[in-house]
Amino acid sequence: MNPLAAIGRVFLHFLTGAGRFAIFAGRGVIHCLTPPWYPSLIGRQMLNIGYFSLPVVGMTALFTGMVLALQSYTGFARFNAESAIATVVVLSITRELGPVIAGLMVAGRIGASMAAEIGTMRVTEQIDALQTLSTNPFKYLVAPRLLAGLTMLPLLVLIADIIGVFGGYLVGVYNLGFNPTTFLRQTRDYLEFIDVFSGLVKASVFGFIIALMGCYHGYYSEGGAQGVGRATTNAVVSASILILLCNYVITGFFFGTK
Amino acid sequence: MADTPKIAIRGLVKSFGPKKVLRGLDLDVGIAESLVVIGGSGTGKSVLLKCVLGLIEPDAGSIKIDGEEVVGMRTRDRERVNRKFGMLFQGAALFDSLTVWENVAFGLMRAQGVPRGEAKARAIANLAQVGLPPEVAELQPAELSGGMKKRVSLARAIATKPEIIFFDEPTTGLDPIMSAVIDGLISSCVHDLGATALSITHDMASARRIAHRVAMLHDGKIIWNGPVGQIDHCGNPFVEQFINGRAEGPIQMQVRA
Ligand SMILES: Nc1ncnc2c1ncn2[C@@H]1O[C@H](COP(=O)(O)OP(=O)(O)OP(=O)(O)O)[C@@H](O)[C@H]1O
Ligand SMILES: [Mg+2]
Numbered sequence: 001m002n003p004l005a006a007i008g009r010v011f012l013h014f015l016t017g018a019g020r021f022a023i024f025a026g027r028g029v030i031h032c033l034t035p036p037w038y039p040s041l042i043g044r045q046m047l048n049i050g051y052f053s054l055p056v057v058g059m060t061a062l063f064t065g066m067v068l069a070l071q072s073y074t075g076f077a078r079f080n081a082e083s084a085i086a087t088v089v090v091l092s093i094t095r096e097l098g099p100v101i102a103g104l105m106v107a108g109r110i111g112a113s114m115a116a117e118i119g120t121m122r123v124t125e126q127i128d129a130l131q132t133l134s135t136n137p138f139k140y141l142v143a144p145r146l147l148a149g150l151t152m153l154p155l156l157v158l159i160a161d162i163i164g165v166f167g168g169y170l171v172g173v174y175n176l177g178f179n180p181t182t183f184l185r186q187t188r189d190y191l192e193f194i195d196v197f198s199g200l201v202k203a204s205v206f207g208f209i210i211a212l213m214g215c216y217h218g219y220y221s222e223g224g225a226q227g228v229g230r231a232t233t234n235a236v237v238s239a240s241i242l243i244l245l246c247n248y249v250i251t252g253f254f255f256g257t258k
Numbered sequence: 259m260a261d262t263p264k265i266a267i268r269g270l271v272k273s274f275g276p277k278k279v280l281r282g283l284d285l286d287v288g289i290a291e292s293l294v295v296i297g298g299s300g301t302g303k304s305v306l307l308k309c310v311l312g313l314i315e316p317d318a319g320s321i322k323i324d325g326e327e328v329v330g331m332r333t334r335d336r337e338r339v340n341r342k343f344g345m346l347f348q349g350a351a352l353f354d355s356l357t358v359w360e361n362v363a364f365g366l367m368r369a370q371g372v373p374r375g376e377a378k379a380r381a382i383a384n385l386a387q388v389g390l391p392p393e394v395a396e397l398q399p400a401e402l403s404g405g406m407k408k409r410v411s412l413a414r415a416i417a418t419k420p421e422i423i424f425f426d427e428p429t430t431g432l433d434p435i436m437s438a439v440i441d442g443l444i445s446s447c448v449h450d451l452g453a454t455a456l457s458i459t460h461d462m463a464s465a466r467r468i469a470h471r472v473a474m475l476h477d478g479k480i481i482w483n484g485p486v487g488q489i490d491h492c493g494n495p496f497v498e499q500f501i502n503g504r505a506e507g508p509i510q511m512q513v514r515a
Binding site (some may be wrong): 039079117121124125126128129130131132133134135 | 261308311312313324333340341343345347351352353354355359365367368369399414
């Protein structure tokens with residue numbers, strides 16, 4: 001066998017996949033922007049992503065804020081900079097940890113369930129049935145999920161930000177003995193609009209990525225239960241990697257040149 | 259058939275990788291005609307239906323619905339053509355996130371914009387036609403037996419009163435009495451509504467009840483087709499082997515002892 005042919009085949013396979021993904025993403029976006037929209041379907045997805053992810057995201061944010069305060073205290077004590085803790089907590093949470101941790105948790109929770117649900121619909125011919133009933137699966141399945149991801153993640157992250165800072169406050173005040181008023185003032189003083197805003201932009205992008213990867217891998221799953229399992233794994237892994245990649249890109253965009 | 263056939267298929271070719279499933283298939287179905295396709299398991303009957311429905315893109319060939327070419331059609335036009343169709347999938351393919359009546363009323367509500375209350379009443383009437391009581395309407399598909407799912411799927415296929423109905427093994431998995439009821443329902447769709455039916459079945463008793471014409475698919479082509487009355491003395495050894503269910507004959511099953 002010709003080794004060049006093997007390389008070529010792998011490369012062609014990769015290009016086919018990339019093209020298929022690009023077309024899928026493009027069609028998804030177009031169907032988000034054009035009517036008809038199905039409010040009840042969008043609402044159900046919003047509830048699923050926004051409301052039912054709250055406990056998971058809230059818990060992780062709380063513990064992240066707490067551990068952040070503890071870590072920075074022990075570190076900063078080495079050069080007598082303990083007073084910067086409040087600022088460190090609020091900036092790290094709003095800029096980075098809030099969106100990234102919420103994104104990764106939701107990728108595990110929602111990305112997986114989207115891929116499993118749509119994948120099962122694919123292998124049991126439910127998507128075919130949708131099409132024969134003159135319903136576009138992009139309108140009915142993909143667009144509501146993309147829209148819900150895009151809008152609900154920022155909301156979740158906003159709540160995660162507040163809970164995370166509250167976690168830092170708890171540890172700072174009750175464990176490390178800071179004055180509550182000073183801690184809150186320090187939290188507020190150095191926080192700028194752009195810190196929170198950049199975090200929310202990230203959240204929106206992550207929400208879109210999660211829903212897109214869930215739908216894409218589900219839509220093209222094949223071969224029964226095993227195929228659906230593979231789609232679920234791929235959805236979570238690819239969404240997580242893309243989240244971390246986009247996180248770097250967006251951070252660079254907002255704060256890179258200053 | 260002087261006028262244009264409802265469905266006209268010419269030279270249809272479809273392969274999956276190296277496996278050639280359809281190899282230049284020709285088939286016509288006339289207006290208000292009931293055609294039954296028979297053929298061995300895995301010969302491509304379901305693939306044929308999915309090509310007509312636009313769910314599988316054929317490699318070559320032409321499919322005309324009411325004289326209009328549908329192969330390679332744009333999504334928007336495809337949706338318009340699909341409004342003429344009703345389809346019973348071999349595996350039922352019910353939407354498991356919706357209740358039974360929402361499944362049956364799906365086409366009415368989404369494609370035809372019938373209001374919810376009226377759609378529900380019509381769905382319950384459709385369920386009664388396939389022998390399911392109104393209590394079933396509120397159940398989830400997961401709570402049904404295999405045969406009940408099939409009947410719900412049948413009710414969904416005929417709910418929009420489509421011009422062309424495709425039945426992929428409508429009676430498989432049903433008891434003989436229920437099979438006869440379903441066959442009667444299919445016949446009445448054709449006679450009373452003037453629908454065109456393209457069905458697939460392995461059940462020769464059922465084929466004799468519902469078909470005007472029978473076509474046999476073998477090796478990717480239609481090897482025989484003719485009125486149902488001629489099937490017993492058609493002189494085609496393939497058809498005779500199939501309808502009599504003999505293991506010996508020109509059709510070799512791929513089994514090894
Ligand atoms: N999506 C697919 N990918 C690859 N091969 C496929 C696909 N769909 C069908 N095939 C192959 O095409 C052939 C025909 O399948 P099809 O489902 O049409 O059979 P059938 O005639 O309906 O059989 P049965 O009576 O058992 O339902 C089979 O050999 C199957 O392996
Ligand atoms: Mg089949």
